[in-house]
Amino acid sequence: MITVAVADDHALFKSGIIELIQSQPDMEVLFDASNGKEFIDRLVKSKGIDIAVIDIEMPVMNGFDLTDYLHKNYPAIKIIVLSAYSQERFVVKLIECGAAGFLSKNCQPKELFDAIRQTHDCGFYLTPDAFKVMQRARTISKKYKNINNIPVELTAREMEVLKLICGEMTNHEIADELCVSVRTIEGHRNNLILKTGSRNTAGLVLFAVRYNIIDALS
The missing domain is CATH 1.10.10.10 (Winged helix-like DNA-binding domain superfamily/Winged helix DNA-binding domain)
Incomplete structure (x- = not known):
């Protein structure tokens, strides 16, 4: 069973994501949160999770800070960022912060399921669009x-x-x-x-x- 937690400050969207994940026989949502701080508080009280599905834009503690915190303090948790943002600076920065995957909020349910399973099994998930973003960043990067x-x-x-x-x-x-x-x-x-x-x-x-x-x- 793949254990998941979800962080998003949009209640309706978050409820939909949770319902979708719970519909899969090999996945279980253990808890959810509306911001990064609440996520950490609930994580401390939980028995641990495999996958964190989080948004970038959240109050109190945003997705970048939460990703960085989880990577440093809970490195076994694999982080998938689900966001409306897909610009180069977001995708590359999130991976550098420790995210294992990136999905657009308008993705299809199957892609969400595939992302969770592949991230759990292989350690990362990148859509073709995210990969192209990385390639473009490569061509202009001084590094x-x-x-x-x-x-x-x-x-x-x-x-x-x-x-x-x-x-x-x-x-x-x-x-x-x-x-x-x-x-x-x-x-x-x-x-x-x-x-x-x-x-x-x-x-x-x-x-x-x-x-x-x-x-x-x-």
Whole structure:
């Protein structure tokens, strides 16, 4: 069972999201909140969650601050931002803050379900539009360099694992593909996060895009 919590200050929209998630047999909403502070207060009293679905614009404590707080204090929780904003500065900043996925508020229910499941299983979810935003940011970023100028030294196996991660494969699937143990892949993933300075798997994808390691999600 994938446990979820929702934070949004629009009561009607939040109720609809909760009802949709609760309709899935493999998902359960444990609590909801109207702002970041309320979310944290309820999280402390809960038994823990797998996925946080949060809005950007909220009173008291917004989505950026909540994402940053959760990443620092509850790194196991994967964060999906569901918002009306899709500009480059929002998508890239949210991933840099620690978000694992980004969805538009006008997405279809199936996309919400897919995002929750993929984020739970693979560690990230990026829509084609969000990925294009990352590519555009890459082309104008002063930090952008090509694959021959990656600022860290990655082994051939780490590069291989990184590309498979970006291909939306789970640790088990990558282990089967490379004929190694899941623990070995977990070690490579952790090393990649440390070496690249990424906050999570979505950060690894952003790194791969910035340095032209990948051009498009499979």
